[in-house]
């Protein structure tokens with residue numbers, strides 16, 4: 001049930017069967033979510049519906065159907081109150097080139113209702129926090145991409161919100177810039193207690209930053225779980241074995257033995273982790289720890305097969321999407337991995 005009138009301290013964002021249909025595209029498709037305090041990552045490939053969700057949550061764009069509440073406020077009727085309490089960092093470059101960071105952020109603080117002195121003080125504090133203090137009087141037009149992203153983050157924080165919505169804050173940054181931005185985002189929560197919803201198309205970078213990750217695809221929920229659940233589920237071993245006289249299809253024999261031992265697999269038959277055909281001889285095993293390695297090694301030996309390779313795969317968003325689809329098709333295999341509404345709460 002979406003609470004529209006009471007702020008509860010557990011639910012920060014709640015959506016219930018939220019849909020947004022454009023004439024040609026369904027951007028959000030009956031999305032039900034429950035997001036608690038802390039840092040939450042919203043992951044999805046381009047076009048998955050992340051920006052559309054953020055605009056609805058800010059009360060800037062009406063949903064076609066369903067409901068949503070932010071900090072207990074109904075997005076359909078209380079957009080202005082939501083925007084007073086929520087900061088927003090848009091995805092695209094939206095900064096005026098000919099004013100300084102200080103002028104711009106003071107302006108945004110005044111727009112949020114802060115009186116002039118408070119706006120100047122908060123601007124100085126916030127710019128210092130994002131690491132832009134030295135350059136604060138230079139025109140933004142001369143800033144690097146990383147500095148511009150920091151100005152965008154500062155304007156989202158200046159009015160001391162309870163929650164910030166950050167749309168692809170690492171876009172366009174090099175690896176060092178990404179790490180710095182992710183560290184800053186983490187500190188927004190640890191230093192100020194502000195909850196964060198941060199979007200990215202890269203699962204890997206959010207794993208390190210977020211307490212909780214929500215994955216959407218085609219406007220639908222694929223998975224919502226704590227980052228630790230996610231990481232364990234997406235740790236994948238690629239295993240390749242030889243055939244033998246006893247087992248002319250060694251891969252199939254190993255799959256059967258491992259299935260009986262309770263192991264689950266990522267991807268579908270005949271497809272590798274990217275969904276490409278031609279990888280029929282590679283088993284993608286969901287690893288839960290050292291014991292999975294031991295089990296695979298012992299099973300291969302027990303069958304008398306040769307182990308060609310057993311290697312850990314990097315996490316890939318495509319794998320997670322596929323795993324999510326498999327879980328939806330076979331919920332019995334998802335023990336401990338919540339994707340239904342209600343499983344999205346942080347454990348605090």
Ligand SMILES: Nc1ncnc2c1ncn2[C@@H]1O[C@H](COP(=O)(O)OP(=O)(O)OP(=O)(O)O)[C@@H](O)[C@H]1O
Nearest residue numbers: 022025026027044045046047048049050051052053
């Ligand atoms: N105003 C609009 N009119 C028509 N279609 C739209 C509009 N806004 C978004 N869409 C479509 O809705 C889908 C979801 O877009 P959205 O921008 O929410 O995705 P996203 O996950 O934020 O991706 P990106 O990171 O590329 O922005 C896309 O297919 C997009 O083309």
